[in-house]
Amino acid sequence: MFAELELYGHEQVAFCSDPQVGLRAIIAIHDTTLGPALGGTRMWHYATDAEALTDVLRLSRGMTYKAAVAGLNLGGGKAVIIGDPHTQKTEMLFRSYGRFVETLRGRYITAEDVGTTVRDMEWIRMETRYVTGVAGDHGSGDPSPYTALGVYVGITAAAKTVFGSESLAGKRVAVQGAGNVARNLVTQLRKDGAQVVITDIFEDKARAVCTELGAEYVEPDAIYDIECDIFSPNALGAILNDTTIPRLRCAIVAGGANNQLADEERHARMLIERGILYAPDYVINAGGLINVTSEIEGWSRQQVTRKVESIYDTLLRIFRMASDSRIATIDASNRIAEERIAHVRHIHRTYIGTPAIRNS
Numbered sequence: 065m066f067a068e069l070e071l072y073g074h075e076q077v078a079f080c081s082d083p084q085v086g087l088r089a090i091i092a093i094h095d096t097t098l099g100p101a102l103g104g105t106r107m108w109h110y111a112t113d114a115e116a117l118t119d120v121l122r123l124s125r126g127m128t129y130k131a132a133v134a135g136l137n138l139g140g141g142k143a144v145i146i147g148d149p150h151t152q153k154t155e156m157l158f159r160s161y162g163r164f165v166e167t168l169r170g171r172y173i174t175a176e177d178v179g180t181t182v183r184d185m186e187w188i189r190m191e192t193r194y195v196t197g198v199a200g201d202h203g204s205g206d207p208s209p210y211t212a213l214g215v216y217v218g219i220t221a222a223a224k225t226v227f228g229s230e231s232l233a234g235k236r237v238a239v240q241g242a243g244n245v246a247r248n249l250v251t252q253l254r255k256d257g258a259q260v261v262i263t264d265i266f267e268d269k270a271r272a273v274c275t276e277l278g279a280e281y282v283e284p285d286a287i288y289d290i291e292c293d294i295f296s297p298n299a300l301g302a303i304l305n306d307t308t309i310p311r312l313r314c315a316i317v318a319g320g321a322n323n324q325l326a327d328e329e330r331h332a333r334m335l336i337e338r339g340i341l342y343a344p345d346y347v348i349n350a351g352g353l354i355n356v357t358s359e360i361e362g363w364s365r366q367q368v369t370r371k372v373e374s375i376y377d378t379l380l381r382i383f384r385m386a387s388d389s390r391i392a393t394i395d396a397s398n399r400i401a402e403e404r405i406a407h408v409r410h411i412h413r414t415y416i417g418t419p420a421i422r423n424s
């Protein structure tokens with residue numbers, strides 16, 4: 065296990081067990097150089113504990129990079145609760161989990177993720193201050209509209225790079241997933257006059273988007289074969305792999321899902337070989353993180369919106385750097401993140417530990 069932690073540079077992993085309420089959770093803190101480790105709590109029915117550990121390690125590392133590239137003063141962390149989010153949620157489960165978060169004394173701050181909601185965050189908040197994304201006066205609420213705004217401006221930056229214009233009028237976009245992020249994204253895409261094809265493993269969710277916003281429904285597996293300008297993954301991770309990449313018929317992949325590349329190096333290369341521009345997932349989907357950060361930094365709605373919209377410029381910079389240096393876009397963004405962390409670590413080394421000077 066320690067070899068796995070060392071491989072990706074994780075600082076700390078906490079295993080949380082409370083059999084009385086059925087809690088089995090893992091909290092992973094990847095890197096706190098830039099600030100406290102912030103990242104959502106995912107609830108998922110993992111087949112094995114090992115699968116849950118791999119997921120939380122991968123996701124927490126992604127949060128370090130996401131915060132670094134978004135210019136936030138936050139480290140990277142993530143948590144998973146092992147269980148079925150449809151049948152196993154109780155107030156006591158989340159309150160118990162909240163107590164474990166509290167024991168980390170702010171080294172880890174949690175938020176919503178797949179399988180958890182604002183209500184769950186309210187339960188966690190009964191036991192700890194270290195939670196963001198709660199409703200009402202205490203919090204910034206549902207982050208997905210801001211995630212969707214970031215994905216939308218990111219798609220326009222990719223369109224500018226590939227087609228020479230950021231206009232999406234008449235462009236065909238294939239959207240995977242019809243959840244919170246996708247619904248907000250499709251609203252904006254339709255406003256711009258884009259044609260949307262959408263799918264979800266829950267057909268009724270995708271059909272509801274089609275009826276409400278005017279999109280075309282396809283079966284989940286057919287989404288990879290759709291001839292389109294932009295493929296936008298907004299469901300789960302690892303969907304860009306050996307099987308799916310050869311099937312894609314798009315010029316751009318740009319969507320909100322985390323960890324889209326099954327194998328970061330190989331699949332980024334496969335996309336380049338196919339002539340497809342990839343908007344790195346953790347850069348384009350940072351809007352939700354920026355929104356919850358407002359709770360820590362005290363930003364106004366306007367400041368949050370401006371900061372989320374800056375994802376447009378960040379992506380243009382990454383696309384340019386990748387093209388100039390002949391590297392994958394994910395490598396360009398990793399480089400930006402790693403340089404920022406290294407520089408801040410250097411500043412810490414310079415100042416922390418200076419002895420106090422007493423004149424008496």
Ligand code: NAD
Pocket residue numbers: 177178179207208209211240241242243244245246263264265266269284298299300301320321322349350352353
């Ligand atoms: P969500 O749970 O509301 O929606 C996900 C949807 O994907 C669900 O409707 C689900 O049925 C569907 N789905 C799952 N597997 C599928 C498959 N194989 N094919 C088609 N549909 C499938 O989640 P969300 O909040 O919309 O987030 C979507 C993605 O974006 C996730 O990967 C999440 O980690 C990422 N993300 C979300 C936020 C946010 O603010 N909500 C922030 C950053 C990243």
